Amino acid sequence: MDDEVRRAEFEELARGLVEPLRRFLLRRTDPATADDVLADTLLVCWRRADQIPAEALPWAYGVARNCLANAERGERRQRRLAAKVASAGVPDVVPDPAEGSGDEAVTAALAALRPPDAELLRLWAWEQLGPGEIATVLGITPNAASIRLHRARQKLADELRKVDGRVGHEESREGRRP
C-alpha cells in the first residue's frame, strides 16, 4: 500500500524533472551519454525519494551533475584502458554540445573561462537558476554562489569584449538566429 503511494508520488514528481534534466544533460554531453546519465540520475532520485527537498529541481540537477562526472570519469578510464589494449584506440573526439549554436563569440568566450565559471554561467542562463538554486546544484553556500556568479559574469563580459573585438564586425548583427 505504502509502496503504491510512494510510486505514485515519485512518478508525479519525476515527470516534472525528466524534461529539464534531459536538457541539462544534452547541453553538457553527447546524446548517448545523456540518455545513460538521465537513467542513472532518476535511479538516484528514486532511491533517495525520501530526501528530495521541496524544491526538487536544483537538487536533481546536482545529482545529474555528479552522475555525469562519474560517467565521464568512467569513460576516461575506459578510453585509457582501450588505448592500452588496442593501439588503434577509440575516437577521442567528444562532440562539443555547444557546437553550431549560433553565437560563436559566446561559445568562444565560455570556452575561454575556467570550467567552474562557465558552469555557473550555464546554470544561470541556460537552466535559468538564481544564486540560491545554483548553490544547491553545486553544494556550496548561496553567498559563495552569488559572489562567484558575479565574478563569472564579469569575466564573460571581458571575454566577450575581447572576442567581439576580434570577429565582431565581420558578422551581420541581424544574422543571429532566434
Add this chain to the structure above:
Amino acid sequence: MTDTHDFDRDDELRARLRAADPAASLGPADPERVARLLEDTMSHDTETQVPERRTGTRGRNPLTWLVAAAAVLVIGGVGVFTLTGSPDDDSAPPVAENGTGSSDGPEPVVISLRAPTGASGRCMVPNAEVLAQQQVAFAGTVDEISDGTVVLTPTTTYAGDEADRVEVVQPSEEMTQLIGAVDFQVGETYLVSATDGQVTVCGFSGPATPELEQLYTDAFGG
C-alpha cells in the same frame, strides 16, 4: 551605458548566453519513452540506501571490507582515532577563502585543511553514510609539497565549496602509519574528505583507487 557594449547589464548578458543554448531547439522527449524510463527506474529496489541504517552491514561492497581490514591492520590496536570529531573541537567548518566578497580580484579560492591531531576514539569501517556527512570532499592532484604543506588542485568537488587550491598540512610519518593518514606524493591523485578542517583518516581519504572512487560516488550521489 554609453559604452558600445552593455554587458554589465545582466539581462543582456543572460539573453546572449541563452541564444547560445544548444538545447534551445530541442523538442520535448517522447512521452512513451519517458513513461518507460520511469517504469524502469521504479522497478529497482529502493532498500539499498535506507538512511537510518547506521550499524547495519547489509549490502556493503566487499571491497569496503578489504579497505576495512587494511585499516584495522594499520591501526594494530595502538592508535585509535575517531572520525566524528574530537570533543574539544571548537574549530569552524572550512570555508573557501575568496577575499572580501565583492572585490573583483582574480585571487584564487583556497581551502586549508590539516591532518588530525591526537584524539581518542576508534577507527570505523569506511562507509558511504559517514563519508556523506563530511563537509569537504574532493578529488585532487598534488602539485607540490613544501614546508610541510601539501598543495592540491581539485579536479572534482563532491562536497563543500569549490576551490582553486587546497592546502593540507602534511601529516607526520607516525600519524600516517598509526591511523592511515594520507601519505601525499607529488603528481599523484587523491580523494580527500574533511570536517571542521580536519582530514578524515582510517581509509576515508587516500589515493584515488577505483574502490575509494566508488565509495565517494556512493556517498555523494553518483
